[in-house]
Amino acid sequence: MKEVLVLGAGYAGLKTVRNLQKESGDFHITLVDMNDYHYEATELHEVAAGSQPKDKITYPIRDVLNDKKVTFLQDEVTKIDPANKLVSVKKNGSLHYDYVVVALGFCSETFGIKGAQENALQMVDIDTAEAIHQHIIAMMKKYKETKDKNYLKLLICGAGFTGIELAGAFVDERKKYAQIAGVDESEIEIICVEAATRILPMFDDEMAQYGVNLIKKLGVNLMTGCMIKEIRPGQVVYAKGKDDPEEHVVEAATIVWTTGVSGSPVIGESGFEQRRGRVMVKPNLTAPDYDDVYIIGDVSALMDSASNRPFPTTAQIATRMGAHVATNLAHQLKGEATEDFDFKSLGTVASVGNTHAFGVVGTKKIKGYPASFVKKAIMNKSLVDIGGLKELLAKGRFDLYH
Ligand SMILES: Cc1cc2nc3c(=O)[nH]c(=O)nc-3n(C[C@H](O)[C@H](O)[C@H](O)COP(=O)(O)OP(=O)(O)OC[C@H]3O[C@@H](n4cnc5c(N)ncnc54)[C@H](O)[C@@H]3O)c2cc1C
Incomplete structure (x- = not known):
């Protein structure tokens, strides 16, 4: 049986697992995260300000896993050794994989500024x-x-x-x-x-x-x-x-x-060629020298051929990468060729408190109170995308103006 190891249960990692666990085949998934809950990083500012309690933006990871296909391990990843197909974790030693998905997300970037x-x-x-x-x-x-x-x-x-x-x-x-x-x-x-x-x-x-x-x-x-x-x-x-x-x-x-943010320090520790904790991935989202290592979400950099610059790291692209990697892994596990990732942003909306927002959806500019409604709808869609309807119902986020 092939072993798929997914590191990080944020937008990218959890979306990979949620989609891949629906596929049939002779494989097992192990998901590793240092927390036993998933959190919506896009809402952290609301917890910081005190507008939302943490349980409104978190849910237990095990709640959304199929335990016949997936084992969840609460542990901290310290290093990836792609040459030997091993991952070091703090409590459980070394984990072997046939395929690994690295989705360890972002950390704070201080640009070396003193203090x-x-x-x-x-x-x-x-x-x-x-x-x-x-x-x-x-x-x-x-x-x-x-x-x-x-x-x-x-x-x-x-x-x-x-x-x-x-x-x-x-x-x-x-x-x-x-x-x-x-x-x-x-x-x-x-x-x-x-x-x-x-x-x-x-x-x-x-x-x-x-x-x-x-x-x-x-x-x-x-x-x-x-x-x-x-x-x-x-x-x-x-x-x-x-x-x-x-x-x-x-x-x-x-x-x-x-x-600013950079990718997880584990990327640098593992010897990948990187800049600010991000690896420039191939079009199918694998690491430059390894077809069995996928690197996605905030630890990846993917060129946007339209702007000739890497796409900005967002929850939107992280989630779409997760879905794409699940498809590619399903192909690889059946001995089929992988597909290249194609991304077009749906837009960006910034919230300014509970009742103001502004941004662009598709080509349409939106502002003010209606924009804040759109922003909340986007956040709810994101919650359904990763956690499913059950989590949306559990969070009671139909009250769009809490
Ligand atoms: C306040 C704020 C607002 C934002 N608003 C938006 C927005 O409106 N739209 C948008 O698209 N994006 C937004 N973003 C950006 C977005 O949150 C990130 O791009 C997104 O979270 C990246 O997803 P990810 O899955 O790569 O990583 P993350 O969400 O960071 O998840 C990483 C996971 O890995 C786990 N992990 C990390 N290190 C280890 C380790 N060593 N061992 C084990 N587990 C580990 C973490 O516990 C976490 O579960 C916002 C970010 C912030 C902070």
Whole structure:
């Protein structure tokens, strides 16, 4: 019997398993993840802000597996040895495979900026998102004791897609934070520090400007053109452009790092040729030198021939890659040829809190309240795609305006 090993139960890995377990044939799947639950990484900012409890965006991995076909192993992957078809995991030693699917996802990228890891809060999984929320609550309580205004400041490093969505979620929760601190909500300051002067490159000028105007209108202090040089405890040090010799400082008791992500460090540890934890995969999604190693989701880079640049890493492409790999594995297990992956983005919609959003679906631009409805529908579709209808029903996400 052939052994298929799937590493990571995020969008890419879990979609692979969900589809492959429906195929007949003489094979067994082992799925490894360090958590026993799947989480929707696209909603982490809501847990960080406190708009959603973690159980709204998580479900047990075993709930969606066919245990006749799949064994789930809760363990941490440390290294892949493609030459010997082995994977090292922390608790269970070595796992042998005939085919492996590497879908270990993203981690925070600090670009070597001093103090970013130590002095800023990261938002990369459920634990770190929950830690942000707990930190904010603690800071609001500290304000009550000390009346130091820095405790009322929430500073986001980076105004990319994630930073903007987090800022929007903070705006929504401002009232609750203010109640804890015993102040008016206007006293809660939300700041976004960003090096670029033109943000949101995934959108055209008009749509990006709409996003900028929206978050400013909601009261976010958007500091663009500010290059972060260092994070000190409670301080972000920045320069106003490349040639600015001066050191500028903005203070805040809550500093969250959302400037970028890279692929899992396991990719580098395993000796794959990579850049920022991502492997440039072949059109059928296998690793350059190995037909039995698939690399998908945020640990992969796939060229978009239209733009001549790699596709952005998103949950959308990760899920589609997962489905494609299940098809290719089914072919390989029957001794058939694999197919090349073809991707066309369905669009991108950024949420700014619970009732605002903007973006593009197909070729149509959408804004405001209707866009926020579309965004929630996309998230629900994603939940059904990976977890099935059962998980959507369990999460009770028909209340689109929680
Ligand atoms: C706040 C936020 C908002 C976003 N919004 C959108 C959006 O609107 N649309 C969109 O398309 N994309 C969005 N993204 C990007 C999207 O979340 C990622 O591209 C997507 O999660 C990648 O999926 P993946 O399956 O590759 O990895 P992940 O979702 O990161 O899953 C990786 C899995 O691997 C497991 N794992 C990691 N390391 C190990 C290890 N060493 N051993 C064992 N298990 C391990 C993890 O526990 C996890 O289950 C957003 C991201 C963030 C943070």
